[in-house]
Amino acid sequence: MDGLSLQIRESILKISHHSGHGHIPTCFSVVETLRAVYETMRHNPADPDWAERDLFVLSKGHAALGLYCTLAHFGYFPIQDVYAFGGFGSRFGCHADRFKIPGIELSTGSLGHGIGVATGMALGLKMSGSDRRVYVVVGDGEANEGTVWEALMVAAHRSLDNMTVVFDNNRSQARCLPVRDPERKFSAFGFDVTSVEGHDVSAIREALALKADRPRAVVANTVKGAGCRTLVNDVFAWHRRSPDAHELEILLGELHETAV
Amino acid sequence: MRQQFKKTVLQLAEEDDRLVLLFGDISVFLFNDFSQKYPERLLNIGICENTLISMAAGMSATGYRPVVHTITPFVTERSYEQVKLDLCYNRFGCTIVTVGGSFDYAWDGATHHCYTDLELMRMLPGMEVMQPGSKKEFDILFRACYKNGSPSYIRIAADGHGLDLPCEFGKGIIVQETKGAEVTVITSGPILGNVAEACSGLPVNILYFPTIKPLDVSLLRKFDDTDLIVVHDAFGLFEAITAAGGVKAAYHGLPDEFCCYYGALDDIRREIGLDPAGIRNAVLEYSGCSEAPARRAGPHKIVKVN
Structure with a gap:
């Protein structure tokens, strides 16, 4: 973990502690993915509605805190603003609202929606002859939803080569309905697939840069809670739990150990 | 259509x-x-x-x-x-x-x-x-x-009401207005044809709302001193009328059960009392009119009164 990923994870922990909200382990699994996407896609924090921007959709919407911290790093708003996370009247909800946060293209939260909307975005852009791309992060738990597979079928059938799905394969559904061998599933659905170590920003970036004549899937093999062994060892207990002051100290300590 | x-x-x-x-x-x-x-x-x-x-x-x-x-x-x-x-x-x-x-x-x-x-x-x-x-x-x-x-x-819809009415988005219209009427029948969509036939000769008003949302509340207000009966083969209109508030409204239409009778649209409407005879009976019953029902309005007819 480099300094920036450490910094984003620190912000996630501190804001969760401060606010009493947030899904920390699922945020931690996509830190490198979000960084890689925002380092790859065309966007302009000074002009979030820039007409030539690529579109990003966080289909697994409960990683919103991770997305806010990433957007803050890229300059969309000060990280201090995010400390209002989840509070009454805050613009930073536990699931993002596209009308309140610059850089958010779709308000998500209920699983299995973002991928279908992203498919429509990609189709619309392709039909209008634009070279803008659509990036969408889908979780493996989310892929229990049938709508994910509906959308993938349509995207492949329509040859949406301007769409990239990053599949956050953090095995979050190990206790009920695991999505086994996602690479083969994406491939069988007609996607061009690359499998990467999901905490290696460079590897994800390289995979995102690949081109194909059909939609692309980057299977990011991640660890839920990556960076803190306490979270990794007990992901279900920490699914939606915020650390108290003592726990925060422990988790921050573990983060720094991992970073070294 | x-x-x-x-x-x-x-x-x-x-x-x-x-x-x-x-x-x-x-x-x-x-x-x-x-x-x-x-x-x-x-x-x-x-x-x-x-x-x-x-x-x-x-x-x-x-x-x-x-x-x-x-x-x-x-x-x-x-x-x-x-x-x-x-x-x-x-x-x-x-x-x-x-x-x-x-x-x-x-x-x-x-x-x-x-x-x-x-x-x-x-x-x-x-x-x-x-x-x-x-x-x-x-x-x-x-x-x-x-x-x-x-x-x-x-x-x-598969059918139409067969009437040539003025139409504007967000507006309801008066299909029949009877001076001194105490009852106003309200409907939407093709079933207006049955409603108009059912109410022929009856001293009632008929309002028609092809736009259910936004509802033309101002038109409704003109008749809120009458008793309203919503005749409709779907949920939505009755709820819109009552949500407008300040009205006394009853409902004649859907039963609280699945209507698995097959056949054609008119067969089901007849079975649940939404054919002209069934609607007429319901309106007569609601308005306390003494005219003898031509037939019962159907075994599943329900009338909810606020």
């Missing part, structure tokens, strides 16, 4: 490049001339209604004006959350046009009946809801809701 849908859409497509049709694998043959003229603008997405709605939201986000079309229950009941979140919550414009509402597919049984669509859509913030009763009304209402760019829902 489905022919009118095609005709209207063909005209609008010529005027507006942003119009795209997203179909759930129905009406494709009917729209052959559309797809010949605009091969890239009729997208038969597949039998995946949830994705149909989500994709419409995505296409709206990229500047298109999607028109989604498929069978009523599958895109309203099945895809309710997609309509709620992807269209309404995210405020992406889309016009949803369905066929097969209420008992238009009587013979197919309960899997293809849908009488909740109008109410489900009405409950969603930002959604407009229309039930035209004629080709003319469809044309006027579709153009209005397409033009304003909001999420909207419009139901195509």
Whole structure:
């Protein structure tokens, strides 16, 4: 973990502690993915509605805190603003609202929606002859939803080569309905697939840069809670739990150990 | 009315490049001339209604004006959350046009009946809801809701009410006004034909609301000193009327059970008391009129009174 990923994870922990909200382990699994996407896609924090921007959709919407911290790093708003996370009247909800946060293209939260909307975005852009791309992060738990597979079928059938799905394969559904061998599933659905170590920003970036004549899937093999062994060892207990002051100290300590 | 849908859409497509049709694998043959003229603008997405709605939201986000079309229950009941979140919550414009509402597919049984669509859509913030009763009304209402760019829902019927009425988006009309009438019968959509026939010669008013949301409350207010009876073969209108407040309203229409009688639309309407005779009996009963019922209004008739 480099300094920036450490910094984003620190912000996630501190804001969760401060606010009493947030899904920390699922945020931690996509830190490198979000960084890689925002380092790859065309966007302009000074002009979030820039007409030539690529579109990003966080289909697994409960990683919103991770997305806010990433957007803050890229300059969309000060990280201090995010400390209002989840509070009454805050613009930073536990699931993002596209009308309140610059850089958010779709308000998500209920699983299995973002991928279908992203498919429509990609189709619309392709039909209008634009070279803008659509990036969408889908979780493996989310892929229990049938709508994910509906959308993938349509995207492949329509040859949406301007769409990239990053599949956050953090095995979050190990206790009920695991999505086994996602690479083969994406491939069988007609996607061009690359499998990467999901905490290696460079590897994800390289995979995102690949081109194909059909939609692309980057299977990011991640660890839920990556960076803190306490979270990794007990992901279900920490699914939606915020650390108290003592726990925060422990988790921050573990983060720094991992970073070294 | 489905022919009118095609005709209207063909005209609008010529005027507006942003119009795209997203179909759930129905009406494709009917729209052959559309797809010949605009091969890239009729997208038969597949039998995946949830994705149909989500994709419409995505296409709206990229500047298109999607028109989604498929069978009523599958895109309203099945895809309710997609309509709620992807269209309404995210405020992406889309016009949803369905066929097969209420008992238009009587013979197919309960899997293809849908009488909740109008109410489900009405409950969603930002959604407009229309039930035209004629080709003319469809044309006027579709153009209005397409033009304003909001999420909207419009139901195509297999039949029409057979009347030539003025129509304007968001407006109800007085079909029959009787001086001194104490009862006002209210309806929407094609069943107005049965209502008008049922009330022929009765000292009642008849109001007609092809736009259910936004409801023409000002018209309703003019009759709120009368007793209202909503006669309708779907949920939605009665709830809209009572939600307006300040009215005493009863309901005659759907039973609280599945209507698996098969046959044709009129067979089911007769069975549940929504044929002209059944409606007349219900109105007479409600208004306390002494005229002897020609027949019972049907075994499943219910009247709810506020």
